[in-house]
Amino acid sequence: MVEMGAEEAILTPGKTYPHGARRSLENWSRVALNVLLPLVGVLFALLVGAVLLLILRANPLAAYAALLRGAAGTRFGITQTLVKATPLLLVGLGICIAFRANVINIGGEGQIIAGALMATWWPLTFHAWPGWLLIPATLIVGFLAGAAWGFIPGILKARLNVNEILSTIMLNAIALQLMNLLLQGPLMDPAGVAARTFLAQSAQLPPAVWLPRLVPRTLLHAGAILALVLAVAVYIFLWRTTIGYDIRAVGLNPDAARYAGIAVPTFQALSLTLAGGFAGLAGVVEVIGVQHRLLEGLTSGYGFTGIVAALLGSLHPIGLIPASILFGGLLVGADTMQRAVQVPSALIDAILGLVVLFVSGSALWSRRWAARRSVRSQKSGEAEA
Amino acid sequence: MKGVFSLSVISGILNTMIGLATPFLYAALGEVFAQTSGVVNLGVDGIMLLGAFAAFYAALTTGSLWLGLLAAALVGLVLGLLMSVVSVTLKAEQGVSGIGLYMFGLGMSSLLFKVLVGTVKTVQGFRPLPVPLLADIPVVGPILFRNNVLVYGAFLLVPAVWWVLQKTTLGLKIKAVGQNPAAADSVGISVNGIRYLSVCIGATLAGIAGASLSISLLNLFQDNLTAGQGFIAVALVYFGAWSPVGVLGGALLFSVVNSIQLWMQVLGVRIHSSVAVMLPYVLTIAALTVTINRMRQPAALNKPFERGES
Numbered sequence: 001m002v003e004m005g006a007e008e009a010i011l012t013p014g015k016t017y018p019h020g021a022r023r024s025l026e027n028w029s030r031v032a033l034n035v036l037l038p039l040v041g042v043l044f045a046l047l048v049g050a051v052l053l054l055i056l057r058a059n060p061l062a063a064y065a066a067l068l069r070g071a072a073g074t075r076f077g078i079t080q081t082l083v084k085a086t087p088l089l090l091v092g093l094g095i096c097i098a099f100r101a102n103v104i105n106i107g108g109e110g111q112i113i114a115g116a117l118m119a120t121w122w123p124l125t126f127h128a129w130p131g132w133l134l135i136p137a138t139l140i141v142g143f144l145a146g147a148a149w150g151f152i153p154g155i156l157k158a159r160l161n162v163n164e165i166l167s168t169i170m171l172n173a174i175a176l177q178l179m180n181l182l183l184q185g186p187l188m189d190p191a192g193v194a195a196r197t198f199l200a201q202s203a204q205l206p207p208a209v210w211l212p213r214l215v216p217r218t219l220l221h222a223g224a225i226l227a228l229v230l231a232v233a234v235y236i237f238l239w240r241t242t243i244g245y246d247i248r249a250v251g252l253n254p255d256a257a258r259y260a261g262i263a264v265p266t267f268q269a270l271s272l273t274l275a276g277g278f279a280g281l282a283g284v285v286e287v288i289g290v291q292h293r294l295l296e297g298l299t300s301g302y303g304f305t306g307i308v309a310a311l312l313g314s315l316h317p318i319g320l321i322p323a324s325i326l327f328g329g330l331l332v333g334a335d336t337m338q339r340a341v342q343v344p345s346a347l348i349d350a351i352l353g354l355v356v357l358f359v360s361g362s363a364l365w366s367r368r369w370a371a372r373r374s375v376r377s378q379k380s381g382e383a384e385a
Numbered sequence: 386m387k388g389v390f391s392l393s394v395i396s397g398i399l400n401t402m403i404g405l406a407t408p409f410l411y412a413a414l415g416e417v418f419a420q421t422s423g424v425v426n427l428g429v430d431g432i433m434l435l436g437a438f439a440a441f442y443a444a445l446t447t448g449s450l451w452l453g454l455l456a457a458a459l460v461g462l463v464l465g466l467l468m469s470v471v472s473v474t475l476k477a478e479q480g481v482s483g484i485g486l487y488m489f490g491l492g493m494s495s496l497l498f499k500v501l502v503g504t505v506k507t508v509q510g511f512r513p514l515p516v517p518l519l520a521d522i523p524v525v526g527p528i529l530f531r532n533n534v535l536v537y538g539a540f541l542l543v544p545a546v547w548w549v550l551q552k553t554t555l556g557l558k559i560k561a562v563g564q565n566p567a568a569a570d571s572v573g574i575s576v577n578g579i580r581y582l583s584v585c586i587g588a589t590l591a592g593i594a595g596a597s598l599s600i601s602l603l604n605l606f607q608d609n610l611t612a613g614q615g616f617i618a619v620a621l622v623y624f625g626a627w628s629p630v631g632v633l634g635g636a637l638l639f640s641v642v643n644s645i646q647l648w649m650q651v652l653g654v655r656i657h658s659s660v661a662v663m664l665p666y667v668l669t670i671a672a673l674t675v676t677i678n679r680m681r682q683p684a685a686l687n688k689p690f691e692r693g694e695s
Contacts, residue, residue: 056500104480162673165427165480166620170666173613177666181659304488311481344499349492353431356485357467360477367476 033366034314041358042312042326049351058341070336071329077336079218083290085328087112087282089227091306092313092320093234094150094278099315100238101271102251107153107168108279108303110175111146115280117179118145119287120187120202120294123209131208138209139226139284146280147273149175154272158265164272172303180296187294201295211289223285230278234317247271279303301349305331308352311359327352392524394652398644399528403536404602405640408433408594408611410539412618413625413632414546415590420622421550422583423563423685424472427483429591430615431490432464436595438494441606442501444508444599453508453600454535454593461592464490465585473580476689487615495608502606510604511535535593535601542590546629559583563683566690576690591615617669624672626681635672642668 050060071081091108098105119142123134152171156162183200192199211221238244249257250267258264286298309327313320330352334345412429419426436457444453464486471482511533519530550556561569562579570576594615599606617639625631646661 052496104478104484106484156670156674160674162670163620163623165484166616166623166673167670169613169616170620170669173666174663177659177663181657184657184659304484307481307484308488344496346492346495346499350489350496351492353485353487353489353492356488357471357477357482358485360481360485361471361475363477364475 033369034316034319037362037366038312038314038323038359041362042355044358045351045354048354049347052347052350053341053343056343058343063337063341063343066340067330067333067337069333071333075215076218077332079215079220080332081325081329082224083219083221083328084331085324086221086224086227086289087286087302088306088309088327089231089320089324090282090285091279091302092310092324093227093230093317094275095307095310096313096315096317096320097234097238097247097278098271098275099310100251101247101268102254103154103157103268103271103275104165105150105153105168105272105275105279106165106303106307107150107171107272107276108282108306109299109301110168110172110303111149111276111279112283112286112299112303113175113179114149114276115142115146115283116287116294116298117182117187117283118142118280119284120205123205123288124187124203127206127208129208134206134209135211135288138288139281142280142284142287143277144280146283147277149280150276151269151273154269154276157272158269164268168272179294183294183296189293199295202293204293205288209288210292211285219290221285221289223289226281226285228321230281231317231321234278238317243267243270279306282306300331305352308355308359311356394648396524396528398641398648401644401647402637402640403528403532403540405643406636407536407539407597407602408614409618409621409636409639410542410633411590411594411597412615413621413636414542414629415587415594416619416622417546417550417587417625417627417629417632418559418583418590419587420686421563421627421683422559422580423566423683423688423690424469424580424584425479425483425619425687426465426468426472426486426584426587426591427480427616427619428464428468428486428490429483429587429594429618430611430613431487431494432461432588432591433595433598433611433615434490434494434609435460435464436592437599437610438497438595438606439592440596441508441599442497444510445502445506450508450511450600454596457592457596458589459592461589461595462585464592465588466581468588469581469584473577473584473689476691479687479689491609494606494610498606498608505605505607507605508600510600510602533601535597539597540633543629543633550629560683562690563685566685566688567692570690570692580690591618594618613666617665620669620673627683628681638672639665639668 046064050064053060053063070077072078091112095105095108119138122138122141126134126137129137149171153162153164153167156167157164180200183202187202189199189201189203191203192201211223214220214222214224238248246257246262247267247270249260249262250264254264282302283298287294291298305327309323310320312326313323330348334348337343338345412433416426416429439460440453440457443456444450468482468486471477472479513531513533516530520526522530550559558569558574558579561574562576566576595611598610603610621632621635621639624635643665646664649656650658650661
């Protein structure tokens with residue numbers, strides 16, 4: 001497991017637990033380490049990106065300045081950053097839950113598609129429903145569709161010990177083809193068929209299901225608030241409920257959890273199902289909040305970028321909020337950078353990959369530090385006794 | 386449907402199968418090395434993408450296919466070193482670091498393609514090289530012995546990998562490090578050294594797997610050329626229970642399904658292309674559920690080695 005979280009709260013027998021000022025100081029330094037190490041990872045990745053820019057004969061300072069300007073320089077840029085941060089936060093919440101149970105969910109893309117498909121079909125079918133009923137219903141069925149897509153690898157892992165990384169990646173490809181199939185068939189926009197353009201997109205959804213916009217003349221929608229509320233809810237779920245405790249226990253030490261009578265496979269399947277549900281919600285808000293229809297390329301790689309955000313947020317729902325905004329900004333700024341210095345925005349995709357490599361590599365130091373600290377506190381505990 | 390399964394179609398399907406199996410074989414046999422030593426390299430797809438681009442670009446600019454192959458192998462080697470540093474020395478969670486490597490390869494190959502090439506171009510890939518005498522055997526000859534050098538190489542790699550792993554000291558060390566790193570360490574084997582070597586051999590082969598797509602099978606490059614074939618290759622290692630022969634069986638099974646799918650579309654069998662494209666992925670999941678020989682999984686798979694930990 002990537003050991004990053006505030007996890008040592010689970011008591012180990014025979015270990016001394018110092019109280020008071022030093023304890024809280026150590027908590028703070030651990031939080032600082034959890035924040036700093038990933039940021040150093042990002043900085044490293046951006047440095048490598050700067051070298052790449054130099055090789056491509058672009059000015060790295062101008063490129064990154066354009067990136068920053070695009071992401072945060074204007075009112076519209078800021079709202080766009082938040083629009084992109086919303087699905088990242090939702091996907092990332094699911095990734096956090098899965099990671100906490102020691103399950104890696106690479107299936108975000110497929111689960112987003114599952115949620116988006118449902119969020120398209122449902123309002124088109126029940127278009128007469130009033131908004132106060134249609135919006136919650138769409139959110140719920142979209143969550144369930146994503147959850148179902150996450151349940152498949154979950155149950156396969158629980159029952160047949162199928163590697164979830166591989167099964168979720170295959171399910172991504174299957175979901176993508178399923179969407180292509182439906183967009184070229186039953187879900188294709190009748191207007192496109194009539195006009196003989198045959199664009200691979202659905203009809204526009206009834207306005208009743210459109211999420212309210214938070215800032216006029218921007219795309220920022222109420223899904224952003226929903227995502228924030230859910231981040232807090234996931235925090236409470238993981239740290240203040242029995243199921244959440246069991247999920248974290250499974251992730252921290254599966255053998256100990258099994259010994260304590262926790263049904264490890266069940267909780268791993270559950271965590272993948274929940275992860276799928278949150279990714280499904282990301283698909284829903286993209287459809288009913290931003291696009292108001294289903295179209296190709298809707299996922300925009302959020303399923304993968306959500307993993308990066310989750311890692312950077314130390315797999316903590318609250319840490320995920322700034323991390324999602326950071327990466328939302330990176331995605332928005334990438335387009336501005338592409339226009340300003342003529343370097344394809346694919347550079348940002350490569351940088352995101354490096355962030356994952358560096359952050360996963362940096363876990364060693366946080367682990368070493370935790371080990372050294374536990375030895376030290378044990379020694380001082382013995383001295384006190 | 387009449388005549389669809391005539392002899393010529395069947396031999397066509399089998400011939401396509403041999404070609405399609407080539408990238409799977411290179412990538413999956415390479416992954417056998419890495420996993421036998423205890424490291425899961427999930428970044429195979431990213432390495433394949435960058436390898437495919439390197440081979441394509443070198444062939445396009447120099448006109449030499451062999452330089453292309455060399456470029457792909459070198460790119461694979463460098464990425465293998467990167468993966469080793471992160472996963473072996475820094476002991477990262479291998480599932481995560483592999484995904485990072487994949488994302489890097491995907492983004493980087495797309496970036497380089499857009500900057501250096503820009504539009505879809507094709508290269509003249511390796512030409513078929515009929516094996517004297519054998520190529521003239523009816524039916525079997527055209528299927529097996531009229532392929533190009535990369536295809537022969539992939540199939541010869543199967544016994545070669547088997548031999549290295551089963552019959553050499555190096556193979557013994559790789560297996561020891563994957564089964565019981567602490568014991569291997571205690572008899573003086575450098576656990577991390579062997580893992581570096583295994584991951585790098587695997588990554589080099591993954592680079593060549595990419596080349597087998599871009600300068601042998603498809604003879605072009607485009608964004609996300611592999612479409613997840615590297616991940617299927619990793620799945621094949623589980624399916625083949627970490628044995629080169631098992632991997633060969635899996636690669637052939639996959640390729641024959643893919644080949645039938647392609648031929649159905651060529652022959653105009655009424656099947657939606659999305660459904661057809663979906664088939665290999667569904668098959669992969671099915672194959673993962675029936676992996677029987679799980680007992681053969683290297684005991685230290687996915688576990689970084691730390692001296693003093695049991």
